[in-house]
Amino acid sequence: MTERSPLKIHDLRPAPGANRPRIRKGRGEASKGKTAGRGTKGSKARTTIRPGFEGGQLPLQRRVPKLKGFSNSLFKKTYQVVNLSQLAKLYPQGGEVTPEDLVAKGAVRKNQPVKVLGNGEISVALNVKAHAFSASAKEKIAAAGGSVSQL
Template identity: 80%
Template structure:
């Protein structure tokens, strides 16, 4: 490199002594040769100890109790929730509210059941279609002059 030439990335070198080579075990006397840090004899010197082995102590998977009982949680229907105040924001003119309309406006995802809850107030008449309604939502929609139809 000449004095006037610009410094380039390939001209850079690490400072002397900053990069030290990693010890490669078991490659000669000077690098933990022979036993390579495993000690002498025994299972750990010869092979890997099997996962979960705790030296003869009763292992964790045998100390913990088995799960008992049965749960119907797998069969529970989980609804996407839409509140009345949100419906009022999305449909200020009133009219028909279908699942496709809710998906198009980003209120719910498609292919999942929808439940309308009665949080908030509604002032316009909405004809709402959904899979489920809370009792308060049905009352408030009917009071505003709308109707409810369950799918």
């Protein structure tokens, strides 16, 4: 018996048939020449299309209007709106109304200013504290014997 030398990394080879030569597309009729696996005609057979191209449909950047109107979104104040009809349901006996109390009752979201609007009727005296009021809401709350205070 002959003694074998230990296996070295440079002795390793892939199994026969495991490595196949790379297909050289578009290099003549002998291999995948001519269409190079892209089929015939159509945009996918040709070179790349420009970004934003929608197949001839009017592209988004031309469909959207350009520079119209004004948006004050950076400084815009959005209020959580509460109507008097909601307050009448939430406080049937009257009492103190604060934004924190409205959040607890699920009428508004927290950490946002609250505005009271005059939609609906109110018959009980409410002491309402909010960030903003409509003129009709102020009148109706005062007429019912309540008070209004702005935060």
